[in-house]
Each structure stands twice: as structure tokens, then as C-alpha cells.
Amino acid sequence: MSISLSRRRALAFSLPAIIAILPFLGACFYIFRFSISAEKGVIDGYSIQPYIDLMTPFFGRSVWVTLKLAFVATICAMMLAVPLAFLLTSLKSPFARRCLTVTILLPLILNLLVQAYGWILLLGPSGVLNSTLRGLGIIERPIFLLFNEAGVLLGLIQTSLPLAVFPIVSSVRGLSQEHLEAASSLGASHWRTFFDVTVPLLRPGLVGAASIVFAFNASAFAIPLLLGGRRVQMMGVAIRDMISPLFNWSGAAAAGMILITLTLIVLVFSAWLVRVTSEKVRN
Amino acid sequence: MRVGLLPSENSSYRIIIWFLAIVGILVSSLPVIVVTLMSFSASSNTGFPPSEFSLRWYSEVIAMFTQEDASSAQSVVDSTVTSLLVAVLVMAISTLVCIPLAYALARGERRIREGMELLFTLPLVFPLVILGIAFLLIAESLRLEIGIWRIVIPHVALVIPFVLRNCIGAMQGISVETEEAAISLGASPLRAIWDVVIPLMRAGILAGLIFALIISFNEFTITFFMYTIDVSTLPIWMYSRTVSSLDPSTLALSVFIIFADVVLIVLVDKLIAGRANLF
Amino acid sequence: MMAGIMIRPTKEAAANMEKHTMDNTFSRRRLLATGAGMAATLAMPSIVRAQPLAGKEIRLLTWSDNTGLAILDHIAKPFEEKTGARVIADRTGSTSEMVAKLRAAGDRAQYDVITLAGVGAVELAGDGLLAKPDLNMLPNLKDVDPRFRTGADGHGIGYLLWTGGLIYNTKTFKEPPTSYAQMWDEAHKNRLFLPPATWTDALDTIFATGKLIGGDGTNSAEALAKLAELRNSILTFGENPAQLSELFRSDALDIGGVYAPAFYAAELNDPANSNMGATYDVDEGFFADLMYTITPKSKPGDDETVHAFIDYTLDAEVQGIMAEAVLNGPVNQKAVMSEAAKASPFIIKPEQMGEKAIVHDKSFIAEVREDWITQYTQTLS
Numbered sequence: 001m002s003i004s005l006s007r008r009r010a011l012a013f014s015l016p017a018i019i020a021i022l023p024f025l026g027a028c029f030y031i032f033r034f035s036i037s038a039e040k041g042v043i044d045g046y047s048i049q050p051y052i053d054l055m056t057p058f059f060g061r062s063v064w065v066t067l068k069l070a071f072v073a074t075i076c077a078m079m080l081a082v083p084l085a086f087l088l089t090s091l092k093s094p095f096a097r098r099c100l101t102v103t104i105l106l107p108l109i110l111n112l113l114v115q116a117y118g119w120i121l122l123l124g125p126s127g128v129l130n131s132t133l134r135g136l137g138i139i140e141r142p143i144f145l146l147f148n149e150a151g152v153l154l155g156l157i158q159t160s161l162p163l164a165v166f167p168i169v170s171s172v173r174g175l176s177q178e179h180l181e182a183a184s185s186l187g188a189s190h191w192r193t194f195f196d197v198t199v200p201l202l203r204p205g206l207v208g209a210a211s212i213v214f215a216f217n218a219s220a221f222a223i224p225l226l227l228g229g230r231r232v233q234m235m236g237v238a239i240r241d242m243i244s245p246l247f248n249w250s251g252a253a254a255a256g257m258i259l260i261t262l263t264l265i266v267l268v269f270s271a272w273l274v275r276v277t278s279e280k281v282r283n
Numbered sequence: 284m285r286v287g288l289l290p291s292e293n294s295s296y297r298i299i300i301w302f303l304a305i306v307g308i309l310v311s312s313l314p315v316i317v318v319t320l321m322s323f324s325a326s327s328n329t330g331f332p333p334s335e336f337s338l339r340w341y342s343e344v345i346a347m348f349t350q351e352d353a354s355s356a357q358s359v360v361d362s363t364v365t366s367l368l369v370a371v372l373v374m375a376i377s378t379l380v381c382i383p384l385a386y387a388l389a390r391g392e393r394r395i396r397e398g399m400e401l402l403f404t405l406p407l408v409f410p411l412v413i414l415g416i417a418f419l420l421i422a423e424s425l426r427l428e429i430g431i432w433r434i435v436i437p438h439v440a441l442v443i444p445f446v447l448r449n450c451i452g453a454m455q456g457i458s459v460e461t462e463e464a465a466i467s468l469g470a471s472p473l474r475a476i477w478d479v480v481i482p483l484m485r486a487g488i489l490a491g492l493i494f495a496l497i498i499s500f501n502e503f504t505i506t507f508f509m510y511t512i513d514v515s516t517l518p519i520w521m522y523s524r525t526v527s528s529l530d531p532s533t534l535a536l537s538v539f540i541i542f543a544d545v546v547l548i549v550l551v552d553k554l555i556a557g558r559a560n561l562f
Numbered sequence: 563m564m565a566g567i568m569i570r571p572t573k574e575a576a577a578n579m580e581k582h583t584m585d586n587t588f589s590r591r592r593l594l595a596t597g598a599g600m601a602a603t604l605a606m607p608s609i610v611r612a613q614p615l616a617g618k619e620i621r622l623l624t625w626s627d628n629t630g631l632a633i634l635d636h637i638a639k640p641f642e643e644k645t646g647a648r649v650i651a652d653r654t655g656s657t658s659e660m661v662a663k664l665r666a667a668g669d670r671a672q673y674d675v676i677t678l679a680g681v682g683a684v685e686l687a688g689d690g691l692l693a694k695p696d697l698n699m700l701p702n703l704k705d706v707d708p709r710f711r712t713g714a715d716g717h718g719i720g721y722l723l724w725t726g727g728l729i730y731n732t733k734t735f736k737e738p739p740t741s742y743a744q745m746w747d748e749a750h751k752n753r754l755f756l757p758p759a760t761w762t763d764a765l766d767t768i769f770a771t772g773k774l775i776g777g778d779g780t781n782s783a784e785a786l787a788k789l790a791e792l793r794n795s796i797l798t799f800g801e802n803p804a805q806l807s808e809l810f811r812s813d814a815l816d817i818g819g820v821y822a823p824a825f826y827a828a829e830l831n832d833p834a835n836s837n838m839g840a841t842y843d844v845d846e847g848f849f850a851d852l853m854y855t856i857t858p859k860s861k862p863g864d865d866e867t868v869h870a871f872i873d874y875t876l877d878a879e880v881q882g883i884m885a886e887a888v889l890n891g892p893v894n895q896k897a898v899m900s901e902a903a904k905a906s907p908f909i910i911k912p913e914q915m916g917e918k919a920i921v922h923d924k925s926f927i928a929e930v931r932e933d934w935i936t937q938y939t940q941t942l943s
Contacts, residue, residue, distance in 0.1 A: 124808075
């Protein structure tokens, strides 16, 4: 006997969630409808002009910067998240575990403006780092870590780190000990075990986490405003500017649709990647 | 013991894993540490690190909450209460709808599951600014008078991706056999889910709850469009403060908010998880 | 020094002052500076007059910056004490965010009175969302400089002048800079800030650059080409005034503009710690923008209270206090100001609005706005 879920029950189980997300789907449709509106400030008539207006080199660069920064930030966040997840699952003391969990969640909690202020005090042109390095005679001119792509990258990594760590933690918990033990009893080095056993086993969780992080970063707008000093034109910033003060709401909707489409392509691709690779692992 | 993840003997692997983990901790916590130190500063405009320490800014924060005058401005107390209420509603609703969905997806067909997962990830993908204005325009054109639900409804959509992912992750560890065993002992399928599956999902559910709570409690962008003069939240209140000045009392208030979040996390952890806690 | 001119406040006023101090760290300093005016306005009404609007309520939307805060402290609260009406204030947003929210709300406005920049008033009036206040119900208007009484086709009542000039580092500049040309100086590379594209100040910056290179200010193409030279010199755009203040304090910025000294009333009083100075005395001129109070057609509150509030914003004493608190230029010619405020180079009085003051023609700005904002963004980031 196996548990097979009848269609009807599956539907009944899914229904509450679908109802809960219905207003959101309405909003999605609304945005789509706005993006093909002939008027900029209200929905009226049909036109693909909002999309045509976006076909400029400037917007193209903005798309490129967005994808590039979101991608690099995702890779970096993953490189920090995996060790953090390992550490979190290895800690034995519940108190230490709690402290680490809260620490990792901090970027989600603290007001971004205040966090940006903290970073300015540390990494600003006259911040702790620059004045220390200058005091030690290592540098003559301040190094600029904020108000450019480096600053945005740092902010993206920081704010998306918690989103990466926790899905990986649950994957790590699900790791079969036998695999790891078998590998280490065969005398494989730690690195060999990591790359040949751990990573392939974790891959679905890793790709899942990475796709969340990527989506989150691609739509960021507060970070480029605050830590990028508005000099890094990510799409989120462009969309915000179109909403106010340009009041080009149809253009904002069109830019939003483009961003969503690009992100979805990445997500679908990564889901496909998981399927292909997990089938390979199973074989 | 976990083999291979964090070995105890010295090796390049161990050093690098530890190094990256520490970098991760620093990236997460450095701004908070700086801000916390500054909030104990004795003066209002010295650099970092502060030369003298005092609790004066904290007494201002306490005054803000206790001596709130009845007149004008959004009160910080009202905003905090609204924020808490919204966060608890969002947490409860999103978890209640996500548990059955996670079960259905985990036991259902893979193709449907992938499609649904993508559908429920959508809120994460949308740029929040455009989502905010869309929600506002819809609410206004439908002439909705729904009070606090103006904020709760968009928040639920926003946290569902996180809650669902955590619940699905928890379901993956639960084998069909466990459930079958319960059914073969005479339990109805629903009973088996309630008695066997849900307790096993607890860690995932809890993680989802906490994410929902934190994200909703601290959400700014969509709330900025949806709040009204009567229904406003703490992040909105905080925003108007930080624009005018980043003085140490604002920092002290931030530290206070972090503290409130941590208390909430611990509370949920204790209430729901009992002794078998998640963290 | 201030104690000499301070009138001893009544107990109630003293209690109020205490509250203000609790509410805002900068208030203490501000109160000392404005002691006389404050004490007088706070002490008088509750003793002398009855409360004609007791039980009434108005909903006010104002800026999130410190001008908004000052409006609460120095207009809303004394108004409540004087009239007995209750002011529920929402202090969130910039002018363009307000316009976005009001547009979305359409004919279901949740506010009675909104304070915002001229451009916003013109746009909302154009949408047909605003009511025209009854000027006969605004007795204080007769003392207002005729140039600044109304705007946006009668929908907006002028109530203060928002002025923009150059902000500079007092450590770097022993004497205030006298031209926007200073921003192009190699010495200030990476120590320069510009206003964000989304602010009217960005349009002013284009205009000032146009004048700098010899045009009349409307020569935007050449001006933007000149501004493009700054692309790699900019440290940041001044999206957040508090952030800029920290960057000046830590000596990371030298100069920037066009920007409003109004954000930095406290800092400009204390250059030793803040390193901040500001000047309007620039060859190419400074910028003045009339801020309005407006009222939506579909406001929830009643006419009498709304007009009483708008009239109160024009009160000679209130105008004087606001000028001192946040360096706004008063529009009331009889504004009561202390000697210090009268002498303050940061407060522009109506009579100083001579040749150097550039007040944009609102219809010109409305025409070029979208184009200039877009080009400014594309040129500089």
C-alpha cells in the first residue's frame, strides 16, 4: 500500500495557500496590464510603447549591471553560507546555536539605513578601516569601498546571507551520514569528500538557496541607493525613479515585467539544473 | 557525529571553512556591532569608536515609549502594537496555509510540484516598489476599507515563499513509510498526517514561522505604500526618524528593535518548539 | 547669552519644552536659540484665548525630513494648544512620494492638509485633485509678500521658501566658495556630492551649471556635458541628508550642491564638530522654491479647521520660529525673528530675494522636468 494523494485532496490542501496568494496574483496581473497601457499614469488602452521606450543603451546597461551584481553576490553569499550552515549544524551547545542563528538573521532585522550608517563608519572614506590603514602607512589615499559597485555587492551579500544559510541548513540536516562516513573511511581527504560527496548530495538545496538569493538580489533597490550612493543603476532603482518622481507607472511596470522574466528564466534554468544533476547523482 | 563537515583535526579544509564562516559572521554582524557601540556613546556627534559611554540615549528611547503625548504624530507605541499584530497574523496565516500545501506538494506529482514551487516563489522575484504601488492602486480602486488587512494581505504573499520552502524542506525528510505505518495501525490518513507528519515537520514549520515573523515585522517597502495615517507600522515610524537625523537615539531605538526581534524569536521558539527547539 | 533675552516661561510652557527636548535631540539647541519666541507662543494661547476648534481633527501629511519634524513641533503642537483641534500627522515621504500616494488615492484622500514643494502642487492641481482655499478665511495672508501668496493656479498657499546653495567643508574652505565652478576643482575629486536626480535640486544643479558656462540656465545640453566631467569625481549622491552629515563630520566630503542648508540647521550652528558650512552667495545665484500647503478636494476634515491651520502656518510668530528652527525663508514680511536669526546668512528673507535668487517658472520646470531628470541620471551614473 502506498500513500497516494487523490486529486481532490491535493486540491483541498493547496486551496488555502492559493487563496492567500490570490491578491498577489491579482497585483501581478495588474502590473502586467499596466505595462501595456497606452497612458503612463493610468491604465487606459493598449500599447507596447512602454517596452519600446525601455530599449535604450542606458536601460541595457542597467539590466547588465543588475544581473552581474546579483550573480556575483549570489556566488559570494553561497561561499559564506555553506560554511555557516556547516558550523550551525555542528554546534552542540543550544546556546551557541541560538546566538549564531540570531547573528545570521541580524541583516534582516536592522533598518537598512542604520546598517548603511554602520558600514559608513567602518568602511567609509574616513572610516575605521581607512584611518587604520592610513595610520599604519599602508595607504596614502583612502580606498573607496562604498558608493560604488563594491559597496552594493557587500550590501547584497549581507542582506541575502540569511536567505541562503537556512535552506542549506535543512539540506545539511538531511545529509545521509553513511555517505560521508563511507567516504572518510575510504581515506578520502576532506576536500575530496567535500567536492565528490557533500556538494553533489547538497546540490538541490544549494541551487534552491542560490535561486532565492539571486531573485532577492536582482530586485534590490534600497541597497544600491544607500550603499551605492545612487551611482550604481540597478533595475530596482530605475523602477523606483519611474514610479516617483517620473510618474511613468507604465514604464515601471514594463521594466518590472522584464526583470521578473529574466529572473524567472534563471530560476527555471536552475530548477532544470537540479533535476538533471540529481538524476545523475542517483545513477 | 557529523563526519566530513567540520573535522576537528587541523587541515587546510578546516581552516578555510572556519575562515569563511567567520567572514560570514562579520559581514552579518559588523554594522550591528558598530551601531550598538555608538548607541552607548555619551555625546551626540563624535566619531567611531565613541570616547565615552552612557545610557542617555536609552533613557530617551524609554521616554519615547512612556511619555508619548496624546497629541499629533503617529505614536511609536501604536506603531509597535500594529507591527506586532500584523506580524502575528501574517505568521499564523502563512504557516496555516503552507503546511497542507507543502504536504500536498511533497506527496504529489513532481511536475506539478515544480510549477507550484515556482508560482509560490514569485512574490520573492517581484520588485517590491512596483508591487507596493500595484497593491495600493488596487486597494484604492476597489475602495477597500479593511484596516490592518491592508498590510497583512500583501505581507502574507511576501512571506509565503520562505514559509513554504521551509515546510517543503521539512517534508522531504519524512518518508512515506512512517505515514503508512500509522495508517496500518488503524489511523485515518488525516489522523496520520496530524499525529505523525506534522510533529516531524516541526523544525521546518518553526523556521518558517520565524522568517514570517521577522520579515513582516521589519517590512518597509510595500508597507510604505499601504499604510494609512491610522494603520502604520514601526519600520515606517523608524523611517521618518532616520531621514531627519541619525543621532544616537535613533541608533538606540534600532538596538531596541533588534532586541524586540530577538525576544520574539526566542518566544516563538519556546512556545512552539518546547524543549526540542530548532536552534 | 540666550538667557538674557529669554522670557521666563510659565510652568506649562516649561513642561512643553521638556517634552520637546525628549522628543528630539536637536531640540535642546534649537530651543535655546529660539527661546524667546517659543516661550511666548507656548505660554500665551492657553491663558489668553478660548479653544474655538475643540473636538475638531485634521490630518496632516508632511515631509519626513527635519522640516517635517519642525512643522510638528512648531506648528502642529502650538496650533493644538491654541485651538483645541487635534492634528494627526503623517511625517513620511518626499514631495514626489506624496504625489504618488495622493494620485493613487484619487478622490479618496485621507489627508486634510499637505505641505509639499511647488512642483507637486502644480501636478496635483493639474490632476484636478486639489481644492482652492478660500483666501478670505486666511487673514494672515495680507502680511505675506504678494509674490509668494498663492500658486498652482490658486490651489497652493505659499508658506515658506526652500532655498538651495552650496554646502562646503569648513576645514577645506577657509572662505566660503563663491562659484559652483569649485565643484570641478581637481582637489575635490572623490570628495564631491551632487543632489540625487529625483530631487528638484538636481534640476537646479543643471540650471546653475548652465549659468556657469555662460548660458541663461536653460542651456541644458551644454550644462549636462559639463556635468558629465564630474562623473568620476562624485563620491555619492545626497539621497540621505543624514548620511551626508556623517560624511562631512568624518571629513570625507569637501563640497556639493545644489543642496538645501535647511537639512543642517543644527550642523551649521556647530561647524567645529560638523565641518559643515553653507553659502548662498554664489556668482551663479542660489535657488528658491516656494513650498505650499494644499488641501485635497475630498478631504475628510472640515473647512474651518483646515483654513485655521493654513492660516496658522502664516502667523508672524510661527514663521519666525520655523525660520530659526530649520532655516526656511519666511514668506510673512512681519515674521518675528530674533536678532541672531535676522543676521543669519542661512535664512533668506523675502527682501533678500533680489537678483541672485533664482525662482523657476513652474511651467518651464514642468515642461523640462522629466527630460532633465532622465538625462541627469544617464549622464552621471
